[in-house]
Every structure is written in C-alpha cells, then in structure tokens.
Amino acid sequence: MTATIADNNVGSARRVPVTRGYRFELVKLVSQWRIRLLVLACWIVPALFVAAVSLQSTLPTDTLFGRWMHATGWAGPLVTLGFAGTWALPLLVSVVAGDVFASEDRLGTWRHLLVAVRSPRRIFAAKALAGLTVILLLVAGLACSSTVGGVVAVGNQPLVGLDGHLLTPADAAGKVLLAWLCALAPTLALAAIGLLGSIALGRSPMGLLLPAIAALAMQLAQMLPLPVAVRLALPGSAFISWNGLFTSPVQVGPLLIGIVVALVWAVAATALAYLLFLRRDFTNPAYDGSGRRAITTGLVPLAGLTALTVGVVAVATPSTGSGIEQDKVQRSVATAFAHLYRLQTEQLHRPDVTEAQLRVTAACNKGGGQVAPKGPGNDWRCVVTWHLPGVNAPGTAIYQLDVTADGRFVADGDGPKEVNGYFLVRTPAGDTPNPLWQFDGNVELLDTTPKG
CATH class of the missing domain: 3.10.450 (Nuclear Transport Factor 2; Chain: A,)
Structure with missing residues (x-):
C-alpha cells in the first residue's frame, strides 16, 4: 500500500496528534548515544576551546576576529561561528536531519510506525519538528558555550569591528547574538536538504552525507571569483555575510539577501521532501530510495531554484562582476x-x-x-x-x-x-x-x- 492508500484505509480511525508524535520522535532522537554526545560536546567543548585559545600566546590570526581573542571575550563566539559555519554545523545537520528518516529504513520499522500514527503526513511533521528541535539545541549550545568561555576567560571588554571602530560590550553582545541568529537561516537550508536526502536516498549513506556535501560545494563556490549575484544566490552565503554586522554603517544588503535565499531554500527543499515522502512505497522492506524520483523531484527543482535566485538577485542588485573594485x-x-x-x-x-x-x-x-x-x-x-x-x-x-x-x-x-x-x-x-x-x-x- 502507498501512503495515499494508507490514509484512505485508516481515515475512520483516530489518528495520533502531531504533538504526541513529535514527543515520541524527539525522545527517539535524544535517546541515541551519538545525539546525546553531540549535545554534550556542543555545550561544553566550545567554552573550553575558546578559553584555552584565548590564554595562548599564539592566536588564530588567519580566522576572522581571531587576532582580538586576547583583548575581549566577545571575539571567541565569532571565531567559533566562523568555524561552525564552515565545518561544524554542516556535519551536525548531516547527523540529525540526514538520518531522521533513513533510520526507519535501516531498522525496517515504517509499517509499525504507520500502524501506530496512522498518517504519513503527521509522521513527516513530527520527524521534521523533532530534528529541527535537536538542531536548534546544538546551535544554541555552540553559541552559549563559546560566549561564556570567552567572557569568563578574557572579560567583557569592547570589541574592534571589521572597519576598526570600537563596539561597546553591550553593542558587541547584541551583534554576536544577531550574527548567530542570522546563521540559523543557512542551517535550516542544510537541514531541509538533509531531510530531502534522507527520504530520497533511503538507507544509502549518501543521504546522510548530502548536507555536508552541499555545504562543501557552496564553500568551494565562495572561494571562486564568481559574480556577486551568483555568490549571494547560494543558500550558504549568510554563513559569511554576517561579517557586515560589524562595520559602521552595517552592510545589511548582502546579509538580508543571504537570509532570504536560505529561507527560500529551506521551504522549497522541505516541500520537496514532503511530496517525495507521501509518494514513497512503505510496503517494500528493502526500499533503498528512488533514483528517478530523487532527480525529478529533488535535484531538478533545486537546480531550477538556483537559476531563479541568481536571476532575481542579478536584477535586484546593481553590482556586477566580483564586486571588489x-x-x-x-x-x-x-x-x-x-x-x-x-x-x-x-x-x-x-x-x-x-x-x-x-x-x-x-x-x-x-x-x-x-x-x-x-x-x-x-x-x-x-x-x-x-x-x-x-x-x-x-x-x-x-x-x-x-x-x-x-x-x-x-x-x-x-x-x-x-x-x-x-x-x-x-x-x-x-x-x-x-x-x-x-x-x-x-x-x-x-x-x-x-x-x-
């Protein structure tokens, strides 16, 4: 039976509310040892790392704000954010969102879950919300831990911005918080890509690695001398454009474009994952994803979305070329x-x-x-x-x-x-x-x- 047939057959039965399914899926996620280990690491390791680096004689001067880690505790969370946007967050999203649906394929528990919940739509909502909750918990841990480690180890001193102007401790705290909040948009985009890969590729390891591969591809693209429109149209650009918060006046244009593009990607990839999930066959215990549907329902629409966003950004922004003049x-x-x-x-x-x-x-x-x-x-x-x-x-x-x-x-x-x-x-x-x-x-x- 397909998802549609399952819905029709159990239409008269009482379905499990989304809130109850959400609690069940959240408990399943948190009960996994690797998720518990990741949560513990995100809430402890950044504080120890920032405190240790801040007390060293050699600083990571090749990292943005790294040269100021001796001067103020507010540089530490920004160094952590730069590392997290490049490596940590894509890997964390892969472990959570890239496996939230594929785990049921590996365990062969889809039929049991359908009997218990009686609605593929509610299953999707519960799993997506549970994965989102864990991801937000991990991001909050990285931000809070690195901030506490920096302020305790170095102190609550002013921060030098990217144009050399001095930010008061209160202003620095607000900008640091805003920078981490802006990084949530590309994180959500990667999470949506992870959901899509987890559904489209089933038990294949590629589903688990898809967010990390997508993030790596975007990082490589950001290193190339691409036109401004192409650079800003990538969903990971907000991992970089938060830098504009620390100039005076604030360089808000690239940041807003990056956030909007990332949120559009998050909504589009989640919608594609939802449609693909409702069309899948739950009766085959050896189901290992649908290659044709993964291309037609996943890859092709996202490629079209990329072309569309590039065109919209190119028309909306007056800059041409690399933008560096x-x-x-x-x-x-x-x-x-x-x-x-x-x-x-x-x-x-x-x-x-x-x-x-x-x-x-x-x-x-x-x-x-x-x-x-x-x-x-x-x-x-x-x-x-x-x-x-x-x-x-x-x-x-x-x-x-x-x-x-x-x-x-x-x-x-x-x-x-x-x-x-x-x-x-x-x-x-x-x-x-x-x-x-x-x-x-x-x-x-x-x-x-x-x-x-």
Whole structure:
C-alpha cells in the first residue's frame, strides 16, 4: 500500500496528534548515544576551546576576529561561528536531519510506525519538528558555550569591528547574538536538504552525507571569483555575510539577501521532501530510495531554484562582476586605518584626534599597477595618507593586502616601522598589540552609491 492508500484505509480511525508524535520522535532522537554526545560536546567543548585559545600566546590570526581573542571575550563566539559555519554545523545537520528518516529504513520499522500514527503526513511533521528541535539545541549550545568561555576567560571588554571602530560590550553582545541568529537561516537550508536526502536516498549513506556535501560545494563556490549575484544566490552565503554586522554603517544588503535565499531554500527543499515522502512505497522492506524520483523531484527543482535566485538577485542588485573594485578597497582601508589610528593614539596616550581631523585617504593598486585594480588577490598594495593637526607634512604608511573573493581582506603593515612595522607597541602600561600592524577588513560587494 502507498501512503495515499494508507490514509484512505485508516481515515475512520483516530489518528495520533502531531504533538504526541513529535514527543515520541524527539525522545527517539535524544535517546541515541551519538545525539546525546553531540549535545554534550556542543555545550561544553566550545567554552573550553575558546578559553584555552584565548590564554595562548599564539592566536588564530588567519580566522576572522581571531587576532582580538586576547583583548575581549566577545571575539571567541565569532571565531567559533566562523568555524561552525564552515565545518561544524554542516556535519551536525548531516547527523540529525540526514538520518531522521533513513533510520526507519535501516531498522525496517515504517509499517509499525504507520500502524501506530496512522498518517504519513503527521509522521513527516513530527520527524521534521523533532530534528529541527535537536538542531536548534546544538546551535544554541555552540553559541552559549563559546560566549561564556570567552567572557569568563578574557572579560567583557569592547570589541574592534571589521572597519576598526570600537563596539561597546553591550553593542558587541547584541551583534554576536544577531550574527548567530542570522546563521540559523543557512542551517535550516542544510537541514531541509538533509531531510530531502534522507527520504530520497533511503538507507544509502549518501543521504546522510548530502548536507555536508552541499555545504562543501557552496564553500568551494565562495572561494571562486564568481559574480556577486551568483555568490549571494547560494543558500550558504549568510554563513559569511554576517561579517557586515560589524562595520559602521552595517552592510545589511548582502546579509538580508543571504537570509532570504536560505529561507527560500529551506521551504522549497522541505516541500520537496514532503511530496517525495507521501509518494514513497512503505510496503517494500528493502526500499533503498528512488533514483528517478530523487532527480525529478529533488535535484531538478533545486537546480531550477538556483537559476531563479541568481536571476532575481542579478536584477535586484546593481553590482556586477566580483564586486571588489578599487574605490571600495580604498574606502575600506582608509576607514579602518582612521579608526585604528585613534586606538593606537589612545594606547600611546597621545592627544586625541578625530577621523575628520585625520582626513585619511588610501591609494591602492593591484599587481604593481600592471593589472586592472579589481577582483580578489594577494597582490593589492595600498599607500595610506593622513594628516595631524598642527603638522604640515602628511603621514604615510604602506600595506600589502590579501583580498578574498567574499570581500574580506587582511592588511599587512609594510612600514614605516614606527606606525605599523612591529607587532607590539610600547605603552606606559607595557607592551600591547599594535592595532595598525595587521588588521582585518571587509569590502561591501554590493554598490551602495549610484554611478554617475
């Protein structure tokens, strides 16, 4: 009997409410030793990791906000979020959502479950909600644990944003919470892909690995110099675009687009999984998925959705190409340098100056001026110029930039040594990290000003 026949045959019988089925499925999930181990690890390991790294002499400076883990406890949860979006969350989603339906195929318990619940639709809802609950519990554990570990180990100090401006502890806490909430959207998209794979591929291990494979493919795509429209139309872009929360003004455009695209993917993949589940054959104990239906009901619609979102984003956004252009890089470097110069001035107890007084500008080229100044690459070079009140001669500093395809850059100081030549600066309170020696920044990929 198919799902439709089962519904007709038991139409007069009393069906189990979704809430009761949800509790049953949740208990089944939580009773598994691997789920319990994952929950325990997510609520304990990040705190220990962040606290241990924050107390080390060597910091993960190649990770966003990693260089500030000695300075504030609010850098720890952001480092954890960067790692979670790349590796942890796709793997956790695979274990939970990628196996929530396939486990019944391995155990051969579909017929027993249908007799007990009497509705494939309610079974789907109960399993999807139970899997979502466990995933939210895991994400909450990662966020809370890493935050507690950072604040306890380092303290509740201000956080330096991606453009060099200082966020108060309260502002940093709110931005950290918002960043983790934004990461839920691509997590839900991966969870929906996991549900689809768990139903379409049955007992096949590929169903379990599908969310991780999809996340890996999206990460590889983000590393390529793709057009802005293609980059933002991928459901995993919100794992990266939360960086825009830590600039002033907030780079909200890419983040909102990434969240909307991820939620559309979550709804579409869940709907496809639901339709595929209602059409499957529960009478065959050796059922191992339907390859043809997996392609026609799963792969083809999602490929069409990708093309549609790329087209919509391309029409809705004015940016073209990679989105990384000379004027954007120059503005980002100049803004970050101005903020960080004031921070260094405060460290050295020099007279305070404002950004307006400094009048910082940056002149950047790529490949020594031999190539067009646009696109990602590690061959960007910028000369920063600033002015001090009462001083006729302007100050200059040189930076070598490594700009990645997602707009993030690392500016490495290349002199003069009094400004950015040393990792530490000598202050009356002792040696402290030099904020101008090396700093992270973010180029907004979308155009915010109309072209004349």
